[in-house]
Amino acid sequence: MTPLRLHSTRPLTGRLAPSPTGALHLGHARTFLLTWWHLRQRGASVHLRHEDLDAGRARPEHQQAIEDDLRWLGVDWDGPPVVQSRGLDRLQAALAALHARGLAYWCTCSRAELRQLQSAPQLGELELRYPGTCRGRWSTLEEAEREAGREAGLRFRVPSGEIRFVDQVLGPQRFDVQATVGDFLISRRDKTPAYQLAVVLDDADAGITEVHRGADLLASTARQLLLQRALGLPTPRYHHFPLVLDAEGRRLAKRVDSLSLATLRAGGVPAERVVAWVARSAGLSVPRAVSARELIHEFTLERVPTQPVRWLGTLD
Ligand SMILES: [Zn+2]
Structure with missing residues (x-):
């Protein structure tokens, strides 16, 4: 890294x-x-x-x-x-660029489907890890939505390994995003850019x-x-x-x-x-x-x- x-x-x-x-x-x-x-x-x-x-x-x-x-x-x-x-236009441009570079992919999984995929039920408000079901599954948005019969969101392809940074208040931090969250949504199914992407831009x-x-x-x-x-x-x-x-x-x-x-x-x-x-x-x-x-x-x-x-x- x-x-x-x-x-x-x-x-x-x-x-x-x-x-x-x-x-x-x-x-x-x-x-x-x-x-x-x-x-x-x-x-x-x-x-x-x-x-x-x-x-x-x-x-x-x-x-x-x-x-x-x-x-x-x-x-x-x-x-x-x-x-x-x-400022939604430039957010959409960034989403398109990430998809064009192969760094993001369309996902048609519903929340109910993702819950069923969990090997152990999660407690409370913990986020579900996305297991990568739609990686390489769809080549275009049109194909994804036609075949799945529902709207697709866009997920960022998360590399494996730890991310480290130093927080100025809380000190050194390490997170393995792929192991805990998996590929995360950067555009929701209604095509609204997700918070993570918006805040970065x-x-x-x-x-x-x-x-x-x-x-x-x-x-x-x-x-x-x-x-x-x-x-x-x-x-x-x-x-x-x-x-x-x-x-x-x-x-x-x-x-x-x-x-x-x-x-x-x-x-x-x-x-x-x-x-x-x-x-x-x-x-x-x-x-x-x-x-x-x-x-x-x-x-x-x-x-x-x-x-x-x-x-x-x-x-x-
Ligand atoms: Zn999916």
Whole structure:
């Protein structure tokens, strides 16, 4: 595997990339504040990108609400926000190029068929490994859809072996994508480009050198590295922040209403108290209320805990 290409000569550029599928909650506030502090303290540009490819759940009205929440927190960005779904043409061009080079193939397997192929039933929300059923099966999209009688998705042909990278928060990482995930979808059956491809192209187009996000996306980084290599795109530095969990160890996203920033704000909670809670969760000693801007130069990436943070029911 070729070593990571480092791009120290490119201007430091990072991004905030919310999905407009609902309200921002405390967990999002934490990720975005840590991101913003780490970027702004080094003079980096900050892009805002709404990742709205999940057409079933993304809503334009959430975009405005997210921008309002970020401003309320004291988080700003440079230039107009980008909306992911507005750049579909170049995503389709990249998909066509990968297929033309033999790096992707059409797949007509249904989810039910894939479940039956598993030798042991998987538990919970674990992703099913795709066993490569359609590798070399169809020569064209038309043939695949005619013979199978259903729409086809496009899968990336994953090489075997480990992918290694160093996360700036969580340290050295290794994933065997072929052994755990298999060839993964880069275009869904409705021909919408999948998240993994969209995020790689969007980051490259925006000149992103720094990716910050929640640790729930750590494993997908290996897939994105594979796509970057296949497409000849640079690899940013990755920073994954551990999630915020409630007292029962569940992700805060499951109880978004009670801990949404909009609910806190409507209840008269000042943004400065949310900021102070986030700062303490990142190892800073701060007063009960503090503005985001005051902490730009106080924040230290090295102090961010590498374990999930517990929400104990109070901002104090
Ligand atoms: Zn298939």
